[in-house]
Amino acid sequence: MIANITVITDNLDYLLWGRMAQGEPGGVLLTLLMAAGAAALALPGGVLLAGLAWRYGGGVRRVLFIWAEFIRGIPLIFVIFWLYFLLPLITGRDLPGALTVTLALAWFTSAAVMHTAYAGLQALPGGQREAAVAGGFSHWQTLRLVLLPQAMRNVLPSFIGLFIALLKDTSLAFIVNVPELTTVAGQVNSRVQVYPAAIFIFTGLVYYLLCSGLGWLISRWRSAPLYQAAK
Template sequence: MIGGLNVILDNLDYLLWGRLAAGEPGGVLLTLLMTLGAALLALPGGIALAGLAWRYPGLVRKALFVWAELIRGIPLIFVIFWMWYLLPLITGGDLPGAMTVTLALAWFTSASVMHSVIAGLNALPAGQVEAAQAQGFSTQQTLWRIMLPQALRNILPSLVGIFISLLKDTSLAFIVNVPELTTVAGQVNNRVQIYPAAIFIFTGVVYYLLCCALEQFAKRWRVTRPAL
């Protein structure tokens, strides 16, 4: 037990932020950076797609739902592989591994955000749209000024769940050797070749604490926000 703790302490810097001094962030730091980057892309992207689906209920909505169901029906690991091999062909050059995985996570997560937001919009009373239009609001103004603020507040628990899953999904970056927390934990285990249980228990505890911190932040943020 003491030996396992010593292994973790001896490699703690590497587990927390990788080779940051050499300009190569890793470990917990890279996990958080990829989570934040993917969230910043997926949240507005998913909201925009939900807005389009709400605004245009015909062919556009059907096409968006088909796209979302297709993405959500494919294992994320395949999306990462596709991005890993297809993006260099599209861009004509290699992208950093962390950026490629972040884009894959954002693309995958935006489909879930879209479904959650459109569900929140559909749950609001239809009379609000009629009342807003009677007051002279356009459809776009009704969506962005009246409907979305209410829907986003109502679906906050769902969004928190999506982003907690996003944080945990960053662990799949190990398949393309991006040095996030799971990858560096495996590297440490392969290097020392002792106490694997201690190393991966530590890794699991870190993921648990990060997810709990995200949940607590969301709860505090919701409490401090004024009611709509």
């Protein structure tokens, strides 16, 4: 049991920060950075696409939903592979693996955000839109000032689930050798070749704490007086 704990304590800095001292973040730190970066891109991107689908019917809406269904219908690992090999061809230069995975996660998650946000808009009473238009608001003002604030509050629990899944999906970065938590745990296991159960139980526990901590923070924020007053 002491040896089990020792293999974690001896490599704890590497598991948490990677080679941060050399300017190369890894481990838990890189996992959080990629998740935060992907969320920061996927949320506004998905909401914007939902707004376009709400505002424009016909061909525009069909194309957006065909794109979203295509992305949601393929494994995320394929999206990571595609961007990892295609982006250097498109840009003409090699991109950091962490950036490529972050973009892949954002692209993949934005499709789910679009579906969720659009469903939230469609669930609002039709009178909300009619009243705003009658009050002199343009379609985009109606969307931005009247409908989206209500829809976002209604779909917040779904967004929480999406972003918790996004945090866990960062583990797929190991497939292109990005040194996030799962990758560095595998590296430690390959190096020491003892007590792999201890290493991967620790890794699973860290993911659990990160995801449950995120859920706890959001629940605390939703119960805060300012949020309740905004409702």
